[in-house]
Amino acid sequence: MGFERDALIAACAAHGRVARVVLAEVRGSAPREPGTAMLIWPEGQSGTVGGGTLEHELTRAARAALSGGGADRLSRHALGPDLGQCCGGHVLALTEIYDSARAEALPEDMIARGPGEMPLRVTRLLAQARNGTVAPRAQLVEGWMVEPVAHPTxxxxxxxxxxxxxxxxxxxxxxxxxxxxxxxxxxxxxxxxxxxxxxxxxxxxxxxxxxxxxxxxxxxxxxxxxxxxxxxxxxxxxxxxxxxxxxxxxxxxxxxxxxxxxxxxxxxxxxxxxxxxxxxxxxxxxxxxxxxxxxxxxxxxxxxxxxxxxxxxxxxx
Structure with missing residues (x-):
């Protein structure tokens, strides 16, 4: 699993501004694992993060951000207390708004983004992933989301x-x-x-x-x-x-x-x-x-x- 960069670029070319929602962190029981993502635009979407109510709420919020000019945001969801789902876990979701220029500017190997200056832990993680000493995986590190770009295997x-x-x-x-x-x-x-x-x-x-x-x-x-x-x-x-x-x-x-x-x-x-x-x-x-x-x-x-x-x-x- 990884960041499907080509699919995002294609979606932006077809639909203009597109929201990408990725599960940045998962604790306890949840429908899907970290790195699971979906793309959303005003008239449709592709992919799924699982969990009917969770996906419904994330999709609704993403469309509201697209229509209102919203910015990227992290949101936490308690699947049981907040959403009434049988899963008892907690999910931290990252919603990002992309257009063609932003999507095409993404790196082709590892994608890391977050607030402020890149933490040293993220810098080291990227270097280790690129030199093959650490298997890259989607994860949230000190508020920075790190994902390997998906390539067909x-x-x-x-x-x-x-x-x-x-x-x-x-x-x-x-x-x-x-x-x-x-x-x-x-x-x-x-x-x-x-x-x-x-x-x-x-x-x-x-x-x-x-x-x-x-x-x-x-x-x-x-x-x-x-x-x-x-x-x-x-x-x-x-x-x-x-x-x-x-x-x-x-x-x-x-x-x-x-x-x-x-x-x-x-x-x-x-x-x-x-x-x-x-x-x-x-x-x-x-x-x-x-x-x-x-x-x-x-x-x-x-x-x-x-x-x-x-x-x-x-x-x-």
Missing amino acids: RQIWIWGAGHVGRALVSVLGPLPDVAITWVDTDMARFPGGNPPAGVTLLPASEPAALARYAPKAALHLIVTYSHALDLAVCDALLRHGFGFAGLIGSQTKKARFRKRLAEAGHGPDAFTRLTCPIGDPTLGKHPQQIALGVAVQVLHVEAQTQLGESPTKKDRA
Whole structure:
């Protein structure tokens, strides 16, 4: 989790002045952790800090500040006594008002701001975070809010822009720290309009040729309109390497691909590295049902990777 600088810049460009509300400090039981943030403008918002009443009050106050020319402010909220929530904790929220000039002037690594001269503790913390001796995290230090800028840590490649590919982008795109590379044979295959934030469109007449440009640890979801394309991508990824690769299909398709990849020179264990079929067939075959099952599977794979474990046999089935 971190300060989503690019999203703030985009929101200011689209809506003018934007309020950013971040949980600066959390004590006791609370819906979300420090560093959780949301963006608010007069007609809408993005993100959530959790807790219905807390978010409602923070959103109302942020809109009042936007309309009245309000300044940045820290506010303390006792979730039980003040807001009637079941959580018994206390939250300190920082509300800041940004326009494009202020947003674009923010640093690209660590963002620290607060009243008066920067405290020595904050100076040291920034230096330690930048030289890698301390893992950066969102925190309030002597009245100064310090946050690392968010950068994608999960690279997901989606091969195919049909109904299932579009459903996957809609489900996986909003996840934090995700960058999606979306591949298909022609630009006309993608939906019209600008792609969602964090999604890069990559048209290519021969999609499999792009596999060699993917990060070695990337996750791949293969859902093209053509079995031949699917097979070519599988072949290319097995030769290139990957963190996870999942293929949409049936048990019949799985058996055929196993045989054809063996004929292409891959060893007997190569196909066990691919997950086929992806998702949870028990959820149904509607594209959104497939996407939901795949998203859960991807999150499980990510969790296992962070714990230093290998995906389970079930994940690779």
